Amino acid sequence: MGKTTVSCMLNRLGLPICDSDLLVHEMLARGGVAVSLVGAAFSGVIQNGAVDRTALGKKVFSDLGALKRLEEIIHPLVRLKQVQFIKACRRQNRVAGILDVPLLYEVKTDQICDFTVVVSAPEFIQKQRVMSRHGMTPARFAETLARQMPDREKQKRADFVVPTGLNKRHTLNRLCKIIRTLQTPRNLI
Numbered sequence: 001m002g003k004t005t006v007s008c009m010l011n012r013l014g015l016p017i018c019d020s021d022l023l024v025h026e027m028l029a030r031g032g033v034a035v036s037l038v039g040a041a042f043s044g045v046i047q048n049g050a051v052d053r054t055a056l057g058k059k060v061f062s063d064l065g066a067l068k069r070l071e072e073i074i075h076p077l078v079r080l081k082q083v084q085f086i087k088a089c090r091r092q093n094r095v096a097g098i099l100d101v102p103l104l105y106e107v108k109t110d111q112i113c114d115f116t117v118v119v120s121a122p123e124f125i126q127k128q129r130v131m132s133r134h135g136m137t138p139a140r141f142a143e144t145l146a147r148q149m150p151d152r153e154k155q156k157r158a159d160f161v162v163p164t165g166l167n168k169r170h171t172l173n174r175l176c177k178i179i180r181t182l183q184t185p186r187n188l189i
Contacts, residue, residue, distance in 0.1 A: 002164030002171065003119045007100045009172055013179060018085040019100045020109075023078050028053060037073045042066070062143070075107055083112060096182050105149050105157060117178065118158035120151055121165040 011017045027034035028051035038056065039046040045056045060066040082099055089097030101109045110116050131141060155161050160181075162174050 002121055002162075003100065003102070005168070006117075006119045006162055006164065006171060006175065007098065009168075009175055010098050013175065015096055015098050015179070016085075016089060016094060017098045017100055018082055020078055020082070021100070021102060023081050024074055027074065027077055028056075034073060034077055038070065041069055041073060061140070071107075079109070079112075082109065086112065095179065103148065105154060106147070110157070115159040115182070116157065117160045117162055118151075118154045119162050119164055120155060121163070123151075125165045 007017050007019065024034075026032055028038065029035075030049040032050070035046065035049065035051055038051050042056060042059050045052050045059065047055070056070070060070050082101075085099070086097055096115075099109060099113060101107070104110050104113075104116060104118075131138070160174075160178050162171060162178070164171050
């Protein structure tokens with residue numbers, strides 16, 4: 001959908017970002033807080049003190065029970081870091097702190113947010129972007145979509161929708177408008 005591009009734009013506009021994917025990568029890396037927990041739950045996935053994500057993916061991607069076990073380990077750890085990030089942003093009196101979350105509504109992270117922003121692109125653009133990623137197959141793409149809430153539903157739930165199917169200038173303009181809205185005192189909105 002363009003979530004990473006939007007996240008980078010927001011960061012360049014001066015907003016701090018808490019990238020959930022990056023948190024997971026750190027937790028699964030050597031010395032990460034989830035390494036021993038994941039290793040105990042899934043045999044053969046630890047290599048050189050880190051979780052071998054390819055080996056882990058083979059165990060969980062097409063096994064919903066295994067995926068659920070992994071999520072039960074990872075999601076609470078990510079949530080803890082997200083809450084710490086939000087508290088730090090509030091202490092610093094930031095206009096906003098951005099939680100970059102791939103499955104915002106599916107994992108109920110929207111419940112800890114004051115506002116939600118959904119990044120959206122037309123289906124054909126989304127497919128082009130995803131299929132250009134290393135290791136992506138049509139079957140894996142279809143499985144990934146099946147686990148996600150439909151884009152139309154996400155847009156209905158969002159406080160703001162950022163289209164990314166036109167051009168980066170259009171996307172940036174929309175982000176600037178959202179930031180101006182957030183900077184306006186609540187009694188004037």
